[in-house]
Each structure stands twice: as C-alpha cells, then as structure tokens.
Amino acid sequence: MRARPLLASSSIFSKRCGDLEVSSFGVMDDGRWDTTVEEVDNHLPSSSSQGVYELNDVEEDEWEMVAKKGNQFVINGQPFYVNGFNTYWLMVFAADQSTRGKVTEVFQQASSVGLTVCRTWAFNDGQWRALQKSPGVYDEDVFKLALDFVVSEAKKYKIRLILSLTNNWDAYGGKAQYVKWGKATGLNLTSDDDFFSHPTLRSYYKAHVKAVLNRVNTLTNITYKDDPTIFAWELMNEPRCTSDPSGDKLQSWITDMAVYVKSMDAKHLLEIGLEGFYGPSAPDRAQFNPNSYATQVGTDFIRNHQVLGVDFASVHIYADSWISQTISDSHIEFIKSWMEAHIEDAERYLGMPVVFTEFGVSSKDPGYNSSFRDTMINTVYKTLLNSTKRGGSGAGSLLWQLFPAGTDYMDDGYAIVLSNSPSTSNIISLHSTRVAIFNSMCSWKCKWGCKKKNPFEAIFYHDDL
Numbered sequence: 001m002r003a004r005p006l007l008a009s010s011s012i013f014s015k016r017c018g019d020l021e022v023s024s025f026g027v028m029d030d031g032r033w034d035t036t037v038e039e040v041d042n043h044l045p046s047s048s049s050q051g052v053y054e055l056n057d058v059e060e061d062e063w064e065m066v067a068k069k070g071n072q073f074v075i076n077g078q079p080f081y082v083n084g085f086n087t088y089w090l091m092v093f094a095a096d097q098s099t100r101g102k103v104t105e106v107f108q109q110a111s112s113v114g115l116t117v118c119r120t121w122a123f124n125d126g127q128w129r130a131l132q133k134s135p136g137v138y139d140e141d142v143f144k145l146a147l148d149f150v151v152s153e154a155k156k157y158k159i160r161l162i163l164s165l166t167n168n169w170d171a172y173g174g175k176a177q178y179v180k181w182g183k184a185t186g187l188n189l190t191s192d193d194d195f196f197s198h199p200t201l202r203s204y205y206k207a208h209v210k211a212v213l214n215r216v217n218t219l220t221n222i223t224y225k226d227d228p229t230i231f232a233w234e235l236m237n238e239p240r241c242t243s244d245p246s247g248d249k250l251q252s253w254i255t256d257m258a259v260y261v262k263s264m265d266a267k268h269l270l271e272i273g274l275e276g277f278y279g280p281s282a283p284d285r286a287q288f289n290p291n292s293y294a295t296q297v298g299t300d301f302i303r304n305h306q307v308l309g310v311d312f313a314s315v316h317i318y319a320d321s322w323i324s325q326t327i328s329d330s331h332i333e334f335i336k337s338w339m340e341a342h343i344e345d346a347e348r349y350l351g352m353p354v355v356f357t358e359f360g361v362s363s364k365d366p367g368y369n370s371s372f373r374d375t376m377i378n379t380v381y382k383t384l385l386n387s388t389k390r391g392g393s394g395a396g397s398l399l400w401q402l403f404p405a406g407t408d409y410m411d412d413g414y415a416i417v418l419s420n421s422p423s424t425s426n427i428i429s430l431h432s433t434r435v436a437i438f439n440s441m442c443s444w445k446c447k448w449g450c451k452k453k454n455p456f457e458a459i460f461y462h463d464d465l
Helices: 037-043 090-094 100-112 140-156 174-184 192-196 199-213 248-264 283-288 292-296 301-305 329-350 370-389 422-443 450-460
Strands: 014-017 020-023 067-069 072-075 082-086 117-121 132-134 160-164 230-234 269-271 313-317 354-359 394-400
Touching: 072 394, 082 354, 082 422, 090 100, 090 117, 090 140, 100 140, 117 394, 140 160, 174 192, 174 199, 192 199, 192 248, 199 248, 248 269, 248 301, 283 329, 301 313, 301 329, 313 329, 329 354, 329 370, 329 394, 354 370, 370 394, 370 422
Parallel strands: 082 117, 082 394, 117 160, 160 230, 230 269, 313 354, 354 394
Antiparallel strands: 014 020, 067 072
C-alpha cells in the first residue's frame, strides 16, 4: 500500500541456440530493445489476441517453486524475471459472493497482458470481513471462500502470489490492531511500535504466520507452505519503526521473524516488505533517499536485507508522495537514480535479486496526465531491462495497482483499468513479452533456422535504450 507522504555481480553462463548466443541471466552483448507492441506481435512466431506471445517450441514448465540462484530468480534452473502487479483487496472481494467475480476478472486481465506475479494481502485483522477475528482465532468462511479461493484462482491463470502477512498501516488491522488486542488483555503498551518489541505481540504475529503457512487449501488440498502458486511470503507491508530511528528495534523483529518463517517453510522465498529507505548503517547512500526524513523511520535497506533467511530485496517507488505531489520531470529523474542505486546495492552488498514491489502515480496529483504515467512506467521497465541485459540484480516490478472495471469506489488514485488505458496496456504487454522471452530462451529447443532467428533479433536489437 502506498506509504504516507514523506514531505518534510553474479556469474553468467550461456547457451548457443543456432547463431543466437544468449545468457540464462541476461543478453551477452549490447542488446537493442526499444520497439513497439505491434512490431513484436508481427515478428513473433505466433501471437495471442491479447498481444502475449505463445511459442509452440517452448516446453511448458511444470508448476514448480520459484527459487533463487545468486542474484536471480529461477524456476527449474531457468531464469524467472518478474512483470507483475498489486491488487491488495482480493481476499476481501472474494469473501462476498457478489464481488468474487472481480477476483477472476483481474486475474484474467492481468494474464492477458502477460503479468505473472500478483502481490496481495494474506491478512485482515479484526476489521470488516476479518480473516483473523482475534489473536489466533479465524473466520473459517473467510479462509475458505476468500484466501483459499484467491490462491486457487491465481493458479488457474498461471499467476504466482506474493502474500503479505500484516500491515504497518491501520488499513485491514495491521500492527495497530495487534496493539489493541494486547491492550485489551492488560498489557502496558504505549506505541503501535510496541508491536515490534513486546514478546506477547510477537507471539500473536507468529501464530498468524503459523496459521497461514500451515493452512490446507480447501479447494486444492495443498498446504500453503507447499504450494508453488505462492511466489514468496512478505513479513509486513511497508514496516516502519519511527520510535527508534537507530533501526535496532525493527532489525531485531526482522531477524526473529525471518528465522521463524524459514523454520516452518524453507521452500518458499521470503522478503521483508520494505520501501527501500537508507538508514544509519549506510550514510553514504542517504543521498539517494527522497528526503532527510526517510533516514529517520527506523528502516535500513542494506542492513535489514542482510538478515539470515531474507531471500530478496523489496523497494517501493512513490515520487509523488516522497518528493512533491505536483508532477514534474524531477520525479522521473528520482525514479531512475532510486532504482539504479538499489540494483547496485543488491549486487554489491546483498548478492540477491531486488524487486520493485510497488510503483505508481496518482491521477489525483496536480499536473497528472496519462502520458506522464506511461513515461513513468516506461522508465521503470527500461531501467530493469538495462539490468537484465547484463545479468544484474534488477529482477522485476509490480505495478500499484491493477483494477478491473466497476471497482472505481476502491480507487486510491493509482488504479490502472486496462480496458480504459490502451496505451498503458500496450506498454505492459510489450514488457511482458520481452520478459517472457528472456525467461524462455534457454528452454527453447535449439533448432533455429533463419526463419526463427530473425524475429528474435528484431525484438532484442532494435533501438538501444
């Protein structure tokens, strides 16, 4: 969820397919990428009506767990670069028969433009249509009709899920609700940040983790911790601990919870849910923060991600919240430098992939227009592709956020309705095509003739970024 305003190299191996040399983790030479969706569709061997390609020579991978190899994601040893989206409210919509169809609709539409990963909430603590009604007490109907359904439906459309386990913010309960529950039992709690340090509240959170990971899906009969549909667990959406700018309190919580999750589920990947702000451990990187306040929220990008059990880094991108609400070219400049700094750190200090798990711009911003949104999305995608070409740590991004038609009342200003936004839809589809080709390259049968070699040269070597 969008943050509150803050205004105040791994080894590369290659295979040779015909005359086209590729890397499992990037193109080996200076690839040329920039083209149009129409050109890609015209060049590909076959093309679906939605613009997402299909290749008869690509052997369909089994639905296996996503893993990490160095600074890249892999499935079955093949690279897996991510183009995805956020739709946080899936579980709440699925809990009501009258809105459940919107869950299917958003997966259908995401799949039609090649999006392969969705980030959504696996929590609703003590709120409307709550999953967890009180500590360790769950509404079985919400589990069965909502979260089980979301996981099952995602698999039907070959979309993997990043499931976030609680919220830093009040929406859907989050740490504030855990503190309320603690106070109700007589605990002496003075701040919502006590969530991170009080042993009882830590035990509440761990009980929730255990309940979700050990849940047997009533629709698939697969335990969540064994289900490849789940791409990764996220400890918390946008954790901050402003009561301790040193970062020690949050670091202790991350360390405890990462080990706990991994002790129960060593198969799935794990990430923290951070926004990416640099903290006291890296004063030389503070220059990349959007403002001085960002160093004081208790998070520390490099230090936090060095915790044992954390598999990949998360970063959010909200220039309109962090720099200025009014749209300007400085937003694009910030996005590029913010991304490049974190990709570099993921390579140099962390040795892990980094996913930009939220990025967007609000239509409510002064000076907003859809052209600027398209420029912003293109900037994110091109920066990632520059990393992909050289086998870097830039592993993917997730739009905030994808909505089906008829859900305007849930729009926070950041909603993208594909049917209403053809230019944005084309940009997303093109990037999905590029990413999918990279992910498939080394599983293609290496029996190329000129007829099949030329199309891919046209895609990868058109105009340099």
